[in-house]
Ligand SMILES: Nc1ncnc2c1ncn2[C@@H]1O[C@H](COP(=O)(O)OP(=O)(O)O)[C@@H](O)[C@H]1O
Ligand SMILES: Cc1cn([C@H]2C[C@H](O)[C@@H](COP(=O)(O)O)O2)c(=O)[nH]c1=O
């Protein structure tokens with residue numbers, strides 16, 4: 001699998017396309033998004049970055065990675081707002097796409113059809129292992145999907161899901177290492193089993 005996109009033709013030829021970067025928490029989605037967007041800026045392309053306004057974890061206005069890398073962004077409430085900010089833009093970046101409404105895939109399609117390179121990063125699954133918001137539809141319509149992996153904090157294998165370590169059943173719960181840990185399939189099953197036995 002090609003993890004990092006080094007295809008310079010695809011980076012610069014200005015053909016519209018949709019790239020999706022997905023994975024669990026701590027898998028490097030935001031780092032990879034920032035890396036691709038910075039390279040586009042170095043290539044003198046006009047870049048605009050969006051994130052859902054509800055994601056105020058590290059900053060109101062910036063997209064920030066767990067390693068504190070950051071890039072300026074525009075927080076928005078609805079996917080339709082993206083179209084209002086993207087005339088004369090070559091590359092659109094979108095972080096935390098899982099929190100957006102179901103209109104996001106259509107907005108990305110519209111931009112890509114107009115010749116814009118759209119790079120979307122988001123959680124593929126929620127803490128229950130269920131595909132999250134518009135992410136499955138985005139993966140389906142994408143020209144390229146990159147799945148990145150964190151390291152399982154229990155065994156060191158590749159993680160595939162974000163295990164919630166606090167008791168809260170709401171789908172949306174902003175958080176970090178106090179609330180979530182990346183686990184592989186095997187360690188996730190064990191964690192769920194031990195939660196069941198301790199709750200009875
Ligand atoms: N268990 C882990 N596995 C991999 N990276 C981790 C882990 N815990 C912390 N990190 C850090 O998280 C960084 C990735 O952060 P980020 O790009 O914000 O991830 P994501 O957006 O996927 O949550 C890594 O470069 C690494 O320094
Ligand atoms: C699994 C899961 C996560 N969240 C929240 C927790 C964080 O605030 C973000 C994910 O951020 P990251 O950049 O991917 O680390 O999403 C949630 O609300 N619900 C969940 O099930």
Ligand SMILES: [Zn+2]
Nearest residue numbers: 152155184187
């Ligand atoms: Zn494991």
